[in-house]
Amino acid sequence: MQELAGVELKVVSSGSFKDGDETWTIRRGRFEEGLSAGIDVINVSHGDFTFTVLPTRGMGIWYASLGDQRIGWNSPVRMPVHPAFVNLQSRNGLGWLDGFNELICRCGLSFNGPPGQDEAVGSPIESNITLHGKVANIAAHSIEIIDRENGEIGVSGIVDESTLFGPQLRLKSSITTRLGENAFTVRDEITNLGSTSTELQLLYHTNFGDPFLEEGGKFSVPASRVIPRDAHAAKDVEDYQAYLAPTAGYSEQAYFFETLADAEGRSVALLESRDGSRGLSLSFRKDQLPCFTQWKCTQPLKDGYVTGLEPGTNYPNFKTFERRHGRVVVLEAGATYKTKLTLAVHSSPDEVNAVRDRIKQLQGDCSPEVLSQPSAPYCALD
């Protein structure tokens, strides 16, 4: 038994590795009170590294930690919110914000981006779009503990975003960590269970706050092009890599990237501290997640000091716009879309340097073209 934010966590699996020198444990519990009541929580740890999955919130990853460093962010939404308390229709379609506080929160599966009526869709069942979609507020079933398969431990579950006369998208997610590594990997498979093709949008809203995000902290991703989302972002596009301290009056800025990857499609983004002594990297595949968005939201700590590194199938524009520009996946009947994402914690200059070098290598000799204005086909220009 152990406690986590008031949840009694029961050990469901544990053991040791490296000749017994190090141990690993998987614990499971359920919140009892407040907006979190009824949420299942699964905590996976080995050595100093821990991450916590919320099956009830669409297999989101609440936070990770290395020693006493929390990896995640401090949202004004302080605790996990059970989907029963999130009305996606509220706040003019922005109700999703009432439950948003995860380290990794999927936006999808049928749609993501801002709310509105998707007039290009014939069916009223599919046209009513709310911010960032339903998947983060659908509870997973068939939750299974992964107990040392191929040297990894973790958890898997299935999230069904299905309706009659509409999309039938099934997400099977496994989230695992390799014993001895301060990293976890998300492997998602989204299958179209219906008899006809359906649309898929998927974006991994991966969010980092204090202490990894800090003044002078730096973002890097290998890219051929950087595009400010709007005029407000354009003002500071030259400084897109740099982060401010928590700043009163800061208004969010977003940048879109054409990323570069190796021959197998692999790419990686890095958030490093000012002194380069620690960092977080997000390894993704450009062939799976071709659109990358950086969300800068360096507002005061109390309001949620955070940056989002967001690989996705699309940029988080309104779905109609993304479809027009070919950035909505059409998933054939029975087909499966796979993604793989690894979040690693780097706690030494050497480790950070290695990722930085990898990014330089992928970047090659060309600097990214940094656009000074929001531009088609990336941005919805008014």
Place this chain on the structure above:
Amino acid sequence: MQELAGVELKVVSSGSFKDGDETWTIRRGRFEEGLSAGIDVINVSHGDFTFTVLPTRGMGIWYASLGDQRIGWNSPVRMPVHPAFVNLQSRNGLGWLDGFNELICRCGLSFNGPPGQDEAVGSPIESNITLHGKVANIAAHSIEIIDRENGEIGVSGIVDESTLFGPQLRLKSSITTRLGENAFTVRDEITNLGSTSTELQLLYHTNFGDPFLEEGGKFSVPASRVIPRDAHAAKDVEDYQAYLAPTAGYSEQAYFFETLADAEGRSVALLESRDGSRGLSLSFRKDQLPCFTQWKCTQPLKDGYVTGLEPGTNYPNFKTFERRHGRVVVLEAGATYKTKLTLAVHSSPDEVNAVRDRIKQLQGDCSPEVLSQPSAPYCALD
């Protein structure tokens, strides 16, 4: 203890009958995971016959079975969905579809049919209509096991669809089976608890899929008139009795019926297999449920191959239209509206023949008038 779709079912009542040769059992459990978490389930069985009630979903009947034959349908909504996960306002008022997978699902109690603003109603409390009403997504209370009363076993519960300054409709439902018979009976009493009259709409969305529904399967109901709901249904009105195999690209068709009944108001509908060796019958009372709708939805199995036999107080048109044509019940203060519905499984040609003969007898010498076009006062013509 027994398992049903991951639910631990605890025996709450059991015994034997027919000199101890046959046994009956009532089991109760609660789902723990996914969109079903928190749903109570009550399973009633004797001999080979079983049915399962979902008190948490408005006393709906999830499915029945005879031996290894499942009676119900395979909705893309694979498991029961807790009402907390169904937002009736979502999908442009079609959110009800996110939880729809029952064998019998009530549509009502204040309204059913398609969503919209019922402009004929003065109060905004009552005018905001969502698809098929609230009752299927209201949890029942006062759940009681019926333990061999008059030779029947089953369950009863109360569903309150009540609000301040609006309708106060209380559904008391009992769902029972007579020992030795492969049938169950729904007895509903809807009482207006308010001090003034209120409106009631009630339709029993009774849904059958594979294996009872099949290519060449046949629907019968004694009728004086058959009306296609719209132009699309009109195209195939002559074949309304016949079912297709699961058909790619099939778009739902609905037919309205003026049914015929005996002097006591009793009538019966039949779905029989192609070879007439098995069938399902739905006995209802025309004086209680004067409007009958057949819903043909022979789309591919993966999308929900299904037909609905739907006796109701009204046709499932928009409430304003139904009211205009006198098909909305006005329930006086304190008054109770009663319905009785029996679903029987017939597993031999003789049993099927008996129902077919009963329908012929009710039909008498006149063939039904089959309208070639949607017509007033049945259909909302554009």
Place this chain on the structure above:
Amino acid sequence: MQELAGVELKVVSSGSFKDGDETWTIRRGRFEEGLSAGIDVINVSHGDFTFTVLPTRGMGIWYASLGDQRIGWNSPVRMPVHPAFVNLQSRNGLGWLDGFNELICRCGLSFNGPPGQDEAVGSPIESNITLHGKVANIAAHSIEIIDRENGEIGVSGIVDESTLFGPQLRLKSSITTRLGENAFTVRDEITNLGSTSTELQLLYHTNFGDPFLEEGGKFSVPASRVIPRDAHAAKDVEDYQAYLAPTAGYSEQAYFFETLADAEGRSVALLESRDGSRGLSLSFRKDQLPCFTQWKCTQPLKDGYVTGLEPGTNYPNFKTFERRHGRVVVLEAGATYKTKLTLAVHSSPDEVNAVRDRIKQLQGDCSPEVLSQPSAPYCALD
């Protein structure tokens, strides 16, 4: 163990006082069935006096009782409704009514009053207003039993009405009773956890029905001015103090008051029985809750015979209107707004007289100005 409306109540704290002659008990339980399933309930009692708090419904007070007299009202919403079953967006923004049955229900925290779009607010996150706000449908966390602190027993909890990019209002509420007194006190502290100022609206919808409300029952509050909310209320403004018997066809009437208070800001309202032998008083502070509304809703018992005595930071007009007239609190970053409210039961003419005398004293020599028509700046005139 004890039962309350089907809930098993477990004693969590108990003892005796007055040399052991009298005992006190705090019990806790959770509803299991129907729309109440999952609701925590805390019952606090000493001597003949009891009150029951619903942490899951925003720390609302369900009802109190003195001996066999229930203090509260009989809403058509018969049992506490879990917020998961209340869709505030439904019924054209009036869905709040589906869960309303408490003795004291807070309306707030970001907004209260009727639904609509608050066009004066820039952010869509804050402009989508539903009837009486969110707080009554947010579950409390950090629930603690108050076990004889300063001679009082009760319960405290925290309700967070927070979102990203929007208000972060935290309500810390304690509800206690002094041993030996037939009264309870609500002490609320609402803190702005964000980094910038935010708006606050708070109204205590305190509701009394039969038997304290009765024909000839009388309402009093010291006031300089009485304003009918609308033309319908204006018709009977001269009789604002008097209550009718349950009346078929009665349509609610509301009156706004400029109350009078003592030098410390203390004021009190009274509902007394026709013969003055018993009454309920509500002590509040005008400096905290400057706007007082009387809600008369003497409709038939079955529909909810009730009057609301409602001290608030504002009158329950649409927020845009209240803001224009300076009746929306602006709470600075980190600031806390405190309120204190005592509800006392008076069961003898002497006790009632004492409150009546107190009101006379506060009223002084001037009669209130009773306006014959709804008037600016109190009422939104069409």
